[in-house]
Amino acid sequence: MTGPARRPGRTRTGDTEPVRTLERGLTVLRALGQHGPLTLGDAARHAGLNASTAYRLLHTLQAQGFAQESAGQWRVGVQAFATGQAYLGAGGLIPAARPEMQAVVAELGETVNLAVLQAPDVVYVHQEEGRGLMRMFTQIGARVPLHCTGAGKALLAWQPAEEVSRAVADMSFQAFTPHTLTTPAAYLTELEEVRRTGYALDNEERELGVRCVAVPVLDGGGQTVAALSLSAPSSRLPDARVPELAARLQRASEGIRKALVT
Amino acid sequence: MTGPARRPGRTRTGDTEPVRTLERGLTVLRALGQHGPLTLGDAARHAGLNASTAYRLLHTLQAQGFAQESAGQWRVGVQAFATGQAYLGAGGLIPAARPEMQAVVAELGETVNLAVLQAPDVVYVHQEEGRGLMRMFTQIGARVPLHCTGAGKALLAWQPAEEVSRAVADMSFQAFTPHTLTTPAAYLTELEEVRRTGYALDNEERELGVRCVAVPVLDGGGQTVAALSLSAPSSRLPDARVPELAARLQRASEGIRKALVT
DNA sequence: AAAACATATTTCATCAGGTGAAATTTAGCC
DNA sequence: GGCTAAATTTCACCTGATGAAATATGTTTT
Incomplete structure (x- = not known):
């Protein structure tokens, strides 16, 4: 009744198409992490995205605490820190x-x-x-x-x-x-x-x-x-x-x- | 030629619809952070997602280094740690x-x-x-x-x-x-x-x-x-x-x- | 103070691309 | 060798992400 099976299914493929929307959101988050506080426009530029798209992604990141905004400056949020700590x-x-x-x-x-x-x-x-x-x-x-x-x-x-x-x-x-x-x-x-x-x-x-x-x-x-x-x-x-x-x-x-x- | 404009546009609204795909991806990432190493199935369960969806999101997170997998166990990746550090x-x-x-x-x-x-x-x-x-x-x-x-x-x-x-x-x-x-x-x-x-x-x-x-x-x-x-x-x-x-x-x-x- | 400008926010028609159910493959177990 | 559980792939559907353009708002210039 214990020890469930581990790692069935195919072992390696990796050729699945990435999910573009998530890819872009992560790129925005990385941009915040790398290039310090950014305005919406700068974040969009760094991520190579339309400002409108960056706007929606940033607000979504913010809703989950992964990004935070004040006085027009966007930064990495607490949630990103806390989640990242799990790496340790x-x-x-x-x-x-x-x-x-x-x-x-x-x-x-x-x-x-x-x-x-x-x-x-x-x-x-x-x-x-x-x-x-x-x-x-x-x-x-x-x-x-x-x-x-x-x-x-x-x-x-x-x-x-x-x-x-x-x-x-x-x-x-x-x-x-x-x-x-x-x-x-x-x-x-x-x-x-x-x-x-x-x-x-x-x-x-x-x-x-x-x-x-x-x-x-x-x-x-x-x-x-x-x-x-x-x-x-x-x-x-x-x-x-x-x-x-x-x-x-x-x-x-x-x-x-x-x-x-x- | 210096001091660029700060925070024009509307100041506060926040009622934009969140981007569902990104929301879900972040939920998966949080699940990895909170509940240690997880199998794909467990990650899907924790995030309340279809296994197929979780599969694609996890692999996208992995491609960016936000998640990593070995022996069927998924964890938070280096990129998440490094990005999260920017919070400090x-x-x-x-x-x-x-x-x-x-x-x-x-x-x-x-x-x-x-x-x-x-x-x-x-x-x-x-x-x-x-x-x-x-x-x-x-x-x-x-x-x-x-x-x-x-x-x-x-x-x-x-x-x-x-x-x-x-x-x-x-x-x-x-x-x-x-x-x-x-x-x-x-x-x-x-x-x-x-x-x-x-x-x-x-x-x-x-x-x-x-x-x-x-x-x-x-x-x-x-x-x-x-x-x-x-x-x-x-x-x-x-x-x-x-x-x-x-x-x-x-x-x-x-x-x-x-x-x-x- | 009005005009010019720069940036943020909202709207909206379009259709790319995300989605879940189901089929398929794989690994561990009896 | 079949059985079971989990991962992976396929696919048809249609949601929901997208970018251009319009609008709102704050800043700088005249």
Whole structure:
């Protein structure tokens, strides 16, 4: 009378036509998330929709709490936040990654972060703190520019070329330190290097004195779904140690991939 | 050539017919968020939809990363998380709450937290640290069980009975200290007390020597969207002071509600 | 203060495309 | 190997989403 059947039916097809109306509504919601508060007109523009259509979609999103409006400015709503938090729960990426991350921290003692790609930013979704006293400089949920983080490079390096150019076009290349890469050309060259070596570096590009090594995390289909990064004061992360640390992260990444497939 | 026009057109109507397809898609997404991983059939049931319709909506959500599927189980996807995070940015709950929280800290000197409800846990989304040296025991983004926190009680107390029983069913009632409530019955009785007094307590139920007072934060529609809690060593938080502190938090909560509506 | 403008909102005729019932396929179970 | 439960696909119907245009409203300019 217990254990009901699991996953009958056809296993994989995926060639069903998407529902256009929902597709468009989600695009509007994403636009709100990515490009901050927007007027109706701007939201329509970003989503590539008729203003009339955007109007109806936004009001529908609002009715469910996924969007909210005040003084003509539209934003992501509470419901979107609350629903999105469920991503952190059981069965997702985080539970798969946590044990691997803890193992790395136990072994190396440095802080390890898990990040996912989001438009022109990186979003940190989990962190295991190292034993060092280094003040945590990334908060869970924080959005950080793609161009100045190891995780950002690792996330982008194996994306299709089209994705990469779109992302690069959106990037600010703001200089945080003298080491920050500030041109698309420099960044693209760096991505090639990342593909060649299999890992990415942040060489004090975001914060002076802090270096970071990062590797991609793949899912069963070989898609990059996240990046694992290890951060430490430059003194504890000399060039000589990088390959060894990267290798350790790659092992963890592989472990996560297996846990994800399950 | 600067300052573009703001908020022309009609100001308030809101009587546009919602877009049914989007409405349904969002309902499915919410169902995934609230009731953990679901099979297609269960998702359809929760959303009150034909299985065929739910199938198409889920696959559309998946194509955009708002939902993900593995082994026949559907969950909230990365895109939903990342988009939802935008809520924490400008104009959302946190900016509305921050000044009120800072005012309370300035006045009382104790650490104040802002938390939202998530399944059988509480998620802390913002913190203003008090002047005391007390080691911070909650991290932003941390998930803490619902049964042993003031914030958890405040968040749940005014939810619909159905929500409450579902949450209680999911709770572990793990004992952290001798004071932790460890039975559903004790917890439900406590919730009644919370509704009666208007505030919730954590009487060393999570950590010995730490007490906490919490109140709900409502949005314009009277829905509980968050909880404000004040934590301090028991020595600084005797019973006699509780009503006064709760009243101060309620004032802050009211201020946040107004800032949210704007 | 009137005119010109920009943006939001509403209306409406059209028909694309969403819908659910039913048929089909698939996987687990006896 | 048939049986059952769940997922997936098909398809004819017709709802309901759509965009152009009209209207309302606030902002800037003259």
